[in-house]
Amino acid sequence: MSNTVKILLAEDEPSLGQIIKESLETRNFEVLLCVNGEEAYKVYKQENPLLLVLDVMMPKKDGFTLAKEIRQENPTIPIIFLTAKSQTEDVVQGFNLGGNDYLKKPFSMEELIVRINALLKRGQNEISSEIIPLGEYVFNLKKQTLTFHNTTENLTHREANLLYYLIKNKNQVLERSFILKKLWGDDDFFNARSMDVFITKLRKKLKSDPAIQIINVRGFGYKLIY
Known part of the structure; x- marks a missing residue:
């Protein structure tokens, strides 16, 4: 299926x-x-x-x-x-x-x-066609890139989709179970740990703009604030 x-x-x-x-x-x-x-x-x-x-x-x-x-x-x-x-x-x-x-x-x-x-x-x-301003960054979902001023960094497919859903739910909690089922196919323990790793990677890639934060809402999920 x-x-x-x-x-x-x-x-x-x-x-x-x-x-x-x-x-x-x-x-x-x-x-x-x-x-x-x-x-x-x-x-x-x-x-x-x-x-x-x-x-x-x-x-x-x-x-x-x-x-x-x-x-x-x-x-x-x-x-x-x-x-x-x-x-x-x-x-x-x-x-x-x-x-x-x-x-x-x-x-x-x-x-x-x-x-x-x-x-x-x-x-x-x-x-697939969206180009999204994100603070001082520009996020291109189709190309899976994140540009800060004149520097462009490539994202993996899963990083790009995770960031997309965070942006679409900005200033709101993105439920852990929802995104795990959406991108990983199952919300089991091992997939949850994998998602935590991806969140850490995204935080590092967004660190050049201190106004952007990905907050862990314990027991619920994550919230992107900018």
């Missing part, structure tokens, strides 16, 4: 949920199927999927409420809403809450797959 893309699907109609799950799994997606919004939020926190497919009308917590909560924590994860509603104001509400796309039931599986792939590709392109 290492080459699969993990998707969270929240759909309270059992038959439809199973059809979507099985169809996506034939296209090399790993699908986490949930039947209500509360369950979906717990699974999201535990599994860190790359994309969300959320039914709007669900018990315990509807798709709009779920999306709003997740958007406060993760402003970039792609979200597709599924709904039987067809009123314009419902579509507008979905986009205002951070939805990236909207499919009205009934829909074809091919259309859903095309939209999923388009959002995933768009997200990769946005990340």
Whole structure:
């Protein structure tokens, strides 16, 4: 399953949920199927999927409420809403809450797959092209370089991605479990020790600007401040 893309699907109609799950799994997606919004939020926190497919009308917590909560924590994860509603104001509400796309039931599986792939590709392109000012440094994620004035230093792939997530969550705690699962694939003890080493390396590479700090928030993770 290492080459699969993990998707969270929240759909309270059992038959439809199973059809979507099985169809996506034939296209090399790993699908986490949930039947209500509360369950979906717990699974999201535990599994860190790359994309969300959320039914709007669900018990315990509807798709709009779920999306709003997740958007406060993760402003970039792609979200597709599924709904039987067809009123314009419902579509507008979905986009205002951070939805990236909207499919009205009934829909074809091919259309859903095309939209999923388009959002995933768009997200990769946005990340890979970013050149990010970082204090007195310039961070280029695509080239995996860190430039201080006229001096450029190369980063490893993992260093570059770890720094990217720290920057995207600047002045907020980047949860240890989240980043370990995202970049190492598992949050076990040995991977955690490996991440500590990478954090130390990044601190050394950023030491020329004393305004930049990577703080260890004991028991939770790390926070980048600048």
